[in-house]
Amino acid sequence: MGSKYPRSVRGCLPLWVLTVETAFILLFFFFTSYDDTSTDQETLMGTYRVFQDVTTMAALGLGFLNASLWRHGWSGVAFNLFLLALGAQWAVLLDGFLNQSIRQKTILHLPRIQKATVSALSVLISAGAVLGKANLVQLVLMALVEVTAFSTMRMLGLTVLGVDDHSSMMSIHVFAAYFGLAVSWCLSRPLPKAAEEKEQTATSPSLFAMLGTRFLWMFWPSFNGMLFVQVERMKAVSNTYYALAVSTVTATSVSALAHPQGKINMTHIHNAVLAGGVAVGATCHMIHSPWFSMALGLVAALISIGGAKCLPVCLNRVLGIHDSCGVHYTFGLPGLLGGVAYIVLMVTHSIWSGKNRIFYQVLVDTGALSLAMAMGLLSGLLAGLLLSLKVWKAPPVAKYFDDQAFWEFPHLAVGF
Amino acid sequence: MGSKYPRSVRGCLPLWVLTVETAFILLFFFFTSYDDTSTDQETLMGTYRVFQDVTTMAALGLGFLNASLWRHGWSGVAFNLFLLALGAQWAVLLDGFLNQSIRQKTILHLPRIQKATVSALSVLISAGAVLGKANLVQLVLMALVEVTAFSTMRMLGLTVLGVDDHSSMMSIHVFAAYFGLAVSWCLSRPLPKAAEEKEQTATSPSLFAMLGTRFLWMFWPSFNGMLFVQVERMKAVSNTYYALAVSTVTATSVSALAHPQGKINMTHIHNAVLAGGVAVGATCHMIHSPWFSMALGLVAALISIGGAKCLPVCLNRVLGIHDSCGVHYTFGLPGLLGGVAYIVLMVTHSIWSGKNRIFYQVLVDTGALSLAMAMGLLSGLLAGLLLSLKVWKAPPVAKYFDDQAFWEFPHLAVGF
């Protein structure tokens, strides 16, 4: 068991991670300090609550969403927390470097950690496509590259294209999905039969994934409404809730339609019930009536189930991309739908309010969406090429999707 | 596997659900709009938190509470989210139709979704008695009927009997339990040996159910105190906490007493630890000293364990009612105890404050409790008769409590 696993990761991982971690501590020492100005207790607690909701989505939601692989549940769950902890530290530092003069210290406060957690979320989303095909050293590298690319993309969007903060944050779905797919493309090898079996799910792992789905489902309104106040927040929260409700109902029933015997696919449920929340992300604060967000949730669920049914075949066979946890149809496709819905809404808004810069508006919005996708694909390719280097001692294809390659396993426990 | 399962659900479920969903979107389009008046950020966030707590109870609490059946865990968990999403939409619409003139649009705000989630909770409670004996088409129908009946009952209580909002909400336990039992009575058939085995629990499913119990346990104080402010809220929260603490301790030890060898029954624990929260529901804001809520918790746990030990036998054999997840002794009996406690407290209160309309008061309170029970039984019978129609292609008795009838199942996964 595991005797074919290259010993050298033993030296490689701790050395590499402790170096990175020490570097982080030094960077924090030289470049950061806490905000000492007194804040109102109410505001502080409000910020803390939103921060907690985002952390819940990251640590519990995305953590357990990837627990569904039968033989890869431990890695799915534990690597997630590792990547979250590492990614958030790097994102805090980067946020300071990119937005402030290098000479002055970055002032740390809670909204900054919250923003960093969102950046780290992009790593967790992408990890869903790569999971089972990379070891922890490779994932560390991926996290560093992705957080850098995502922060750069957000800065470019904010400064060059003049995108607002919320839209730039919502491009995370498209960015992270295509980043993950690009990395996965670089790492995908034809799977032997045994590895394909390991990809299946089982009763308990599926329930753990369902737990992750629930946490995401419940806190998605917090995530979408994070940056708004008052009426806009109320709308963001409500629209997200209605979109999620409709996509849950639609996804469950359409999943039965897609099976010849009318059976529902649990993996569809894990992913497609969330499609509504993704699709409504960019527009949630602008929609004035719930029917539109509900219609968006319906279409998103249809696209997501359709994608889950058709895309794996074509992506796998034609392009050789293997998407472990269905990141493409959970975040990618509904994210694109949301981007298109945003452009349409902005245009109609411009027409109604009689603005005459409609063409310019469409250009900017399309540019922002394309930027997210292009940046995701390009930086993903870059990361994928880096990860393919032999120096990281990637697991052999026969050990893909296998917890035993990474974990000290109790003998009795195999399979339970 | 599953070849005996009627194919036609494939056509029936998506057709029926997508029609309902489209109708909902149209109704939302014509009859609802958002509240555009600015609200205070603090109030909004406070409302949102309470709304989140109720959603947590519904999606995580009741969702996983029904995960304990060995071979029916997927359905228990996933159907729950489906019913929540569907029921809440219908409840929002109904709330507008019943409480406002049909000519004006329903103004949607967060408290309305919160109220709708509570209505949908009644479906989730009842589903515990029906689970494993109905397919998703039948459950959709049940959800629509139950939400309608529950909303009508609340409106009748509020307008005809003059019951206050909190008491009317707390009748949910009695209403939903007897609704579920009535539906279950219509669907119950003598189970073959193999189906009885599927009813058992196992280690992991039990832990998932325990997770659901914990979430309910933790957020029950939020639920009971939802409609109060200041001192009354503090009392509601504290009384619920003490009642739950005592019923946890009592249930665990009495469960050992009920077994000849002194072993504790896990299913008792899942249900009876919550009895205190149910029993204290109606009176939680009126109790001036914790000892009373603690005593109520103690009695509720005794009744709940006693019911769990004796009722299944008599209900099953004499009446032929099969209660899959013990809804009767988790919600029904403690809810009745809570109703009686409310009447007693109101009477003593009236006597102390020298009011001379005691008889009238008793009449109204007994009327409200009877209304909840009668409405639950009658509408449950109606729903049960509807569900027994052949047109819904109910699963055959041999497929009762079997996930494989509804889910695309990985071959390797059976039993894990």
Next chain:
Amino acid sequence: MGSKYPRSVRGCLPLWVLTVETAFILLFFFFTSYDDTSTDQETLMGTYRVFQDVTTMAALGLGFLNASLWRHGWSGVAFNLFLLALGAQWAVLLDGFLNQSIRQKTILHLPRIQKATVSALSVLISAGAVLGKANLVQLVLMALVEVTAFSTMRMLGLTVLGVDDHSSMMSIHVFAAYFGLAVSWCLSRPLPKAAEEKEQTATSPSLFAMLGTRFLWMFWPSFNGMLFVQVERMKAVSNTYYALAVSTVTATSVSALAHPQGKINMTHIHNAVLAGGVAVGATCHMIHSPWFSMALGLVAALISIGGAKCLPVCLNRVLGIHDSCGVHYTFGLPGLLGGVAYIVLMVTHSIWSGKNRIFYQVLVDTGALSLAMAMGLLSGLLAGLLLSLKVWKAPPVAKYFDDQAFWEFPHLAVGF
């Protein structure tokens, strides 16, 4: 199955627990009443949120953290809720008795329940060392002794040594860990081979434990910042977050270093990722720059993994102490590190601010740390001796770590 289990627990447990519970209700009746003064709704809700976070850590965090034993998951999870419910009631009463004149009634409000939940947390921590070696009657006794000892220690610290409330609360880790170890020493017997196998973990139990770890990880900032407001709270929350992030990254990679083949140990991850939160507890509000809490998190994770690797061998072989869930290296050692860090920070603080009572300061702080450790060891020994009495019918060594000794078990379910 289980026929060797002494029947008499059947009579003993309910009799003993119902007597205790009735005594509690009577004590609450005579000695407590609710706070009837009106409080600000905002303040009330703020307090309630913090209280909820602490309950989440106790019921979900520590509850599921102990679920990892393969054959003892049910007891690990369910006994936890029982001890929490019982311990919190006794702690509320004790808090009144120790801090108020016996003649006047204790005024109950939410902060009092919150404080009681923290006291009950000490029982849940210690239970991790004792789990699987004691029956529920013994655990009830342990809970009563431990809550009494912890409340007494806090009162002594506050009144005699003049320790502030936060430091006295943070001594919980050291106190509870050494209390648990002392009890465990009294109960430890050489384990037969079969019982050792039961100590192993398996896939699903490990994921449940991971769930507990996540909840603790996420709400630890709330716990550490509980007693502070404004800037100090912001610092407490941020420092805890950074410490946890670093200890997560460090623990995962160092765990791979500790294994000859570079495999990560899941039990290390459950425990060592939390070491940062423990270590930073006492000092979290005083640290002015994140690098120091990060360094503390790094050292804590190293100590924790080192302890997990070396201590079980020496504790087990030399002293005969068996630590079921690694309480010593999760809470004990990082807690000691935190205590030392506190002393160092206080001294440097005194030097910088030119106070000339440095020696006195060191004396008091060392005294507080020693008090926690001594009180933990002594009261733990006392509790352990009490628990060793034959009258409690302790489970035989062959039934250590075996759910079947306590639970009515479905035949099919063994091992799943």
